[in-house]
Structure formats: C-alpha cells, structure tokens
Amino acid sequence: MLENVLPTTAHNQTRVVPFEPVRAVLTRKGMDVWGIAPSATVFEAIALMDQRRVGALVVLSGAELAGIISERDYARKVILKGRSSKETLVSDIMTKDVITVSLEESVETCLRIMTNNRIRHLPVVDADELVGLVSIGDLVRSIISAQAAVLDHLNNYIAGNYPA
Numbered sequence: 127m128l129e130n131v132l133p134t135t136a137h138n139q140t141r142v143v144p145f146e147p148v149r150a151v152l153t154r155k156g157m158d159v160w161g162i163a164p165s166a167t168v169f170e171a172i173a174l175m176d177q178r179r180v181g182a183l184v185v186l187s188g189a190e191l192a193g194i195i196s197e198r199d200y201a202r203k204v205i206l207k208g209r210s211s212k213e214t215l216v217s218d219i220m221t222k223d224v225i226t227v228s229l230e231e232s233v234e235t236c237l238r239i240m241t242n243n244r245i246r247h248l249p250v251v252d253a254d255e256l257v258g259l260v261s262i263g264d265l266v267r268s269i270i271s272a273q274a275a276v277l278d279h280l281n282n283y284i285a286g287n288y289p290a
Contacts, residue, residue, distance in 0.1 A: 148236055148250055149229040151268050152258040159249075159259045161186040164193065164217035168204055171195050171216050181261060182247040185220045191249060191256055193220035198246070226251045227260075233268045236260060 161184045162171050171183055175197060185193035195216050203219040204211050226249045227236055236248055240262055250258040 146233055146268065147230045148227060148233060148248075148258075148260055151233060151260055151264050152229070152250060154268075155260075155264055157258045159184055159256060162195070162216055163187070164215065164220065166216050167212055168195075168200060168209075168214045168216060168219060169211040172197070172200055172211060182259070184224075184249055184256065184259060185216055191224060191226070191251075193217075193222045194224050194247060194249065195220045196247060224249060228252065229257065233265050237262070237265050237269075240265070 158178075160174060160178050160180055162174060164185050164187055175181065175183060181198075182194055182196035184191055185195055193216075199219050199221065200211065203209070204214055225239060225243055225245065227239065229250060229252050231250075240246060240248065246262045248260050249256055250260060
C-alpha cells in the first residue's frame, strides 16, 4: 500500500520570480509523490493521505499513471453515496482521465488549468514520466512569494538601497 513514488529533493529557500515554471515549485517543495495501486481500498488510500498529510495520491498500475484519487473523491463518491471505504476499491472512484502538466508549464497556466477543471492537484510529467505533483496550495505559495519579492524590490528601490 505505502509507496513513495519519487524521492525528495532538498528544499531551496531562494526567492521566486513571477510566472516561474512548475519545475521551480517542485525544486523548493520537494518531489515526493505518494502513490497507491488501483486494487487498494479507499480506506487504505485515505489512511495513506492522512499519514503523509496530503490531499491526493497518484494511482499507479505498475509504473504507469492510471489515475488520481483525492479527499474530494472520497467525500463525493463514497461518503455521499453511502458506500463503505473498506469495501470500495480505489479503481472504483479514482479519476481516470488525469490532466498533467510539464515541468516548464508556468504557475499561472497551472492555476488556470486547475480553475477551469475544478481540480486541486496536477501530476507533473517529463517525457511521459511522472516527476512530481503540485497542489493549488503549492502554486498559491509560489505566487505569494513572488509578490513578496517584487514588493521587497520596490521598497528597496524607493528607499534607494541599491549600490551605485
């Protein structure tokens, strides 16, 4: 059941630039991606999400991305339907047509994709290989950090704190 699909990278504390690529977001947050098999129960999936403090898991059939399952799927497709999480399989409720993005996609584009498709998680692929997962929270943090960098720059400019 428990499978860390990708290794963690060291966190980078450098400031971000506006409209940075999702590659930079993954570099800072790390590239841990937690996955589960389609044959696992929804209960196992929810337990893994809780243990790893994540809101979604990629669903892997071998090394292939087969889908994604989120807390939202659990709420809407198990709880509200009166199903049992211990008897329902991940394959029964996962999203099969997964929207993915590349490492070079901009944060802005990723947010637009999430908004238009009403999703909160995007698997990141490079040459058809899963390399990461970004959440809406990751992207919002990136934008807030970029705005803070711009404000710092403007404040320093106004105060004349730049070397001659």
